[in-house]
Amino acid sequence: MPGLSVRIYQFDPSPCNFPPAKVPVLPRFSLHSLSFGWGDSKPSVFAQEEVQHFVRGRYALLEAFRSAGIGPGGALLAPAYHCRTMIDPAFRLGATVHLYSLTPDLRPNLDSIHDLVLRFKSPAPRALLVPHYFGFAQFLSELVAFCAEHQLLLIEDCSHSYFGQTDLGLVGSVGDYSVASPYKFFPCIEGGVLRSKNASQACTFSGKRRQAKAEASLLLQCLQDVRSPRSVPQLANENVAALDSELKRILLAGAKQPLDGLISQAAISPHYQISDEARQSAQLSRWIVRHTNISELIELRRRNFLRWLDVLRGLPNCKPLFSELPEDVVPYMFPCYIENPQEHFVLLKRLGFPLWRWDEMMLSDCQVAGTYRTHLIHLPCHQALEPAQIEWMISAFTMVMRQS
Numbered sequence: 001m002p003g004l005s006v007r008i009y010q011f012d013p014s015p016c017n018f019p020p021a022k023v024p025v026l027p028r029f030s031l032h033s034l035s036f037g038w039g040d041s042k043p044s045v046f047a048q049e050e051v052q053h054f055v056r057g058r059y060a061l062l063e064a065f066r067s068a069g070i071g072p073g074g075a076l077l078a079p080a081y082h083c084r085t086m087i088d089p090a091f092r093l094g095a096t097v098h099l100y101s102l103t104p105d106l107r108p109n110l111d112s113i114h115d116l117v118l119r120f121k122s123p124a125p126r127a128l129l130v131p132h133y134f135g136f137a138q139f140l141s142e143l144v145a146f147c148a149e150h151q152l153l154l155i156e157d158c159s160h161s162y163f164g165q166t167d168l169g170l171v172g173s174v175g176d177y178s179v180a181s182p183y184k185f186f187p188c189i190e191g192g193v194l195r196s197k198n199a200s201q202a203c204t205f206s207g208k209r210r211q212a213k214a215e216a217s218l219l220l221q222c223l224q225d226v227r228s229p230r231s232v233p234q235l236a237n238e239n240v241a242a243l244d245s246e247l248k249r250i251l252l253a254g255a256k257q258p259l260d261g262l263i264s265q266a267a268i269s270p271h272y273q274i275s276d277e278a279r280q281s282a283q284l285s286r287w288i289v290r291h292t293n294i295s296e297l298i299e300l301r302r303r304n305f306l307r308w309l310d311v312l313r314g315l316p317n318c319k320p321l322f323s324e325l326p327e328d329v330v331p332y333m334f335p336c337y338i339e340n341p342q343e344h345f346v347l348l349k350r351l352g353f354p355l356w357r358w359d360e361m362m363l364s365d366c367q368v369a370g371t372y373r374t375h376l377i378h379l380p381c382h383q384a385l386e387p388a389q390i391e392w393m394i395s396a397f398t399m400v401m402r403q404s
């Protein structure tokens with residue numbers, strides 16, 4: 001919505017000149033990742049025929065919000081711990097976003113949601129957005145009952161959980177609308193999926209098909225990954241032995257600190273492209289999703305997650321957000337709480353360590369979101385990590401966490 005601005009934390013790393021990440025945060029394409037065997041087995045509701053395809057999950061959220069009546073006449077209840085692209089679509093529709101609090105294990109705080117429903121009557125909240133963070137499904141029974149009582153639609157944000165099981169059924173099968181981000185799980189470069197629970201409330205999105213030029217450019221990108229999987233980012237000259245001297249050099253050189261603070265900013269972030277709203281994802285991306293070796297994807301993600309859990313055991317200055325990996329969880333990334341982000345986040349980034357963090361977030365009174373904004377880092381655990389990359393990450397992480 002032009003002119004609308006919100007109070008938001010802005011993190012600016014530019015004074016630090018961080019190098020690019022040396023290991024891909026998301027899976028890259030390789031021929032090895034393909035399988036032609038999973039045909040009929042559909043372990044995810046997002047693999048079903050009736051879903052709608054977008055370039056990214058954020059544009060699928062736009063259609064879900066629109067169908068739920070989010071806009072000048074209807075507010076959105078969203079979690080205080082969020083990335084900008086979860087709320088961009090609501091602002092695009094001219095809506096108000098009210099943030100509810102979360103518990104330390106990122107469960108929605110029902111008292112906080114109730115409080116918002118009582119406080120804000122006009123425009124009244126129309127929908128509750130609930131993410132299954134990092135692949136860990138939420139308990140939905142109470143939330144479903146609450147939504148029914150207060151005439152709210154439930155939107156399941158499955159961007160981190162293409163697979164999985166809630167207390168009421170498969171992830172994505174419970175909400176009135178569910179949205180997923182295939183490119184976070186599959187080496188398919190792009191993709192967003194929307195599922196509507198009831199045909200009567202289904203969105204009527206009829207996006208433009210990708211042009212042949214765009215399909216060809218994605219194909220080229222895949223072929224480049226096949227030809228030189230490590231070309232960008234590089235791990236070529238890096239090995240574990242060199243890390244020690246690299247870290248010493250970085251510590252000796254000292255560093256400028258990133259800029260971080262609250263600002264009033266246009267509500268829609270630069271990550272949201274209006275020109276992408278009406279586009280369908282490429283056929284090639286969908287083909288890759290259909291032909292990925294799912295059992296291997298699940299097994300390797302779980303194995304890498306468990307490896308991180310093992311590494312963190314006994315390591316100072318950090319702890320896992322989830323200390324166990326239940327059987328039906330297919331993790332997206334490994335969320336890790338670090339005690340001293342000013343020192344350790346910066347060191348990791350200066351080493352070219354691959355990690356993400358949601359440091360750009362709307363101001364809220366949720367203490368958990370306020371703390372996790374800088375203390376919770378997201379480490380890669382995807383299926384395409386090579387053994388050398390894993391060993392390098394583990395050594396780098398261990399060395400940094402042992403500093404002071």
Ligand SMILES: Cc1ncc(COP(=O)(O)O)c(C=O)c1O
Nearest residue numbers: 056057058085086131157159181
């Ligand atoms: C929880 C969550 N929901 C929604 C989105 C938006 O998904 P996409 O990147 O597919 O637009 C993201 C993006 O990272 C996310 O982390």
